[in-house]
Amino acid sequence: MKQEILERLETEVKACKRYAENGVKKAKEGKIGLAINFLDIAQTAKKCANQAHEDIWEVSQGKLTDEEFELFAEAETLDRELQRAYEEIKRARK
Numbered sequence: 001m002k003q004e005i006l007e008r009l010e011t012e013v014k015a016c017k018r019y020a021e022n023g024v025k026k027a028k029e030g031k032i033g034l035a036i037n038f039l040d041i042a043q044t045a046k047k048c049a050n051q052a053h054e055d056i057w058e059v060s061q062g063k064l065t066d067e068e069f070e071l072f073a074e075a076e077t078l079d080r081e082l083q084r085a086y087e088e089i090k091r092a093r094k
Contacts (some may be wrong), residue, residue: 005056010071012049016042016078023085035092039085046078060073 023038053075056068064072 002056002059003053005039005059006068006071009049009052009056009075010076012045012052013071013075013078016045016049017081018077019045020081020085024088027085027088029042030092032089032092035085039082039089042085046082049075049078 019038019042023035026032026035026038045092053072056064056072060068
């Protein structure tokens with residue numbers, strides 16, 4: 001069970017980052033609608049990552065290996081990725 005949750009967390013973290021980055025890229029290209037779509041997908045992935053983040057903490061009772069903890073901590077920084085995409089979309093709209 002723990003391994004499944006970790007895999008889910010890793011998948012969602014990667015998805016969030018990938019879609020947020022694609023949102024930034026499309027905003028820079030002036031494709032605002034597409035950038036917003038990517039940002040929406042990134043936000044959904046973040047919500048899923050947050051759930052997996054909570055689940056892994058509960059299942060592991062806070063006892064994570066260094067590698068697991070890195071992934072756990074990475075999930076806590078996803079807001080920065082989303083904010084970056086949002087700011088780039090804002091700039092592109094001006």
